[in-house]
Amino acid sequence: MEPGAPKCWALCRLRGLQQQRHLNGARGQLLRPTEGGRWLVRTGADVHAVRAENFSVAAEEVPEPLRRIWASAVASCGFLLLELARSGGTRQLTACLVPLNLPFWALLTLACSLYLQAPLQGPVAPPALGCWRQGCGVQSLLLVVLLRLHQNLVLEPFVGGPAVAKIGAAGYLASFGLGLQSLGPEASAAHVLGNIWFLLGAYCHAWIFEAHFSGHLCQCLLAQSWFFRQGLMHRQLLFSGAPYAGCFFILFVVRRERNLRVRMEAAKMDVEYSLEVFLVEPLRFCQRLALVYIMVYFATYAMDLWIAFEY
Structure with missing residues (x-):
């Protein structure tokens, strides 16, 4: 797997969400990929199914x-x-x-x-x-x-x-x-x-x-x-x-x-x-x-x- 690619339990930051814009910028954790090509992302106590283009893995960003x-x-x-x-x-x-x-x-x-x-x-x-x-x-x-x-x-x-x-x-x-x-x-x-x-x-x-x-x-x-x-x-x-x-x-x-x-x-x-x-x-x-x-x-x-x- 290439550096920066999504991995289970990696930290990520949500971005570009249209329906749940309040989650943009939130910090989450990748759980596992779904059959539909999305990733289950945990933010606090909630879990969301997010497309790969709507989050950036923590390995890719240095604040x-x-x-x-x-x-x-x-x-x-x-x-x-x-x-x-x-x-x-x-x-x-x-x-x-x-x-x-x-x-x-x-x-x-x-x-x-x-x-x-x-x-x-x-x-x-x-x-x-x-x-x-x-x-x-x-x-x-x-x-x-x-x-x-x-x-x-x-x-x-x-x-x-x-x-x-x-x-x-x-x-x-x-x-x-x-x-x-x-x-x-x-x-x-x-x-x-x-x-x-x-x-x-x-x-x-x-x-x-x-x-x-x-x-x-x-x-x-x-x-x-x-x-x-x-x-x-x-x-x-x-x-x-x-x-x-x-x-x-x-x-x-x-x-x-x-x-x-x-x-x-x-x-x-x-x-x-x-x-x-x-x-x-x-x-x-x-x-x-x-x-x-x-x-x-x-x-x-x-x-x-x-x-x-x-x-």
Whole structure:
């Protein structure tokens, strides 16, 4: 099926209706084609039989407000990196905004992808995939900058040792994995390998930090600050809570797939889409949740950087 062609469960927007003009511009969801060549479209609690020329699939349209939001986010991120390069990482506020931008970009990428064609509820549309790839590229760049800042301002001055190189290598592996995801299609080997490297690198980075740096930082000069201790505590909670979060993600996905099975049986969807829903979709959903979780972990580095500038 060609990109942008109607697909079951794809989002769409109604247009050109003559008898029900109040529905023009309404957002709906394609259920299934009918024998008469129309599509059943659900808008809220109602279902309408609509010809293909009277709706546009969400994969075909990128709303102007979304373009402006995305462009503004890219411009602000570019300005932040330029200011950071100009100051050499010596400004407190600029350095602390880098880790805070990571969860912001993770949520923005996920929200924009969901809006463009709900990638967690069906095959990913080209605009949604493009949004995801660009977001991964930006997060990869921000993560590299953050790791370098944290290493120069916190780890080397206050702890040091050979473990600094190890934790840096693990973090750069995670960043490289994100970069790979921004290069190829979702089903490509580069994307899958990049996702594995990102998760592996992020976990190794967090494990090395807890094993070699957390205890030393609790006894260093920075630990006199309550704000710094809160950052260490939240980071430790996120690391120790990762297995529980993974179990929650799995339970959430299982419950969601059970609901999708009922919807698929009602819509009489084909086997190919069933494989997409029950095999690829859970992995994709967990990947999105894991990305946000990991970026929240890295956002706690803002507390370290803020206090490091005061000592």
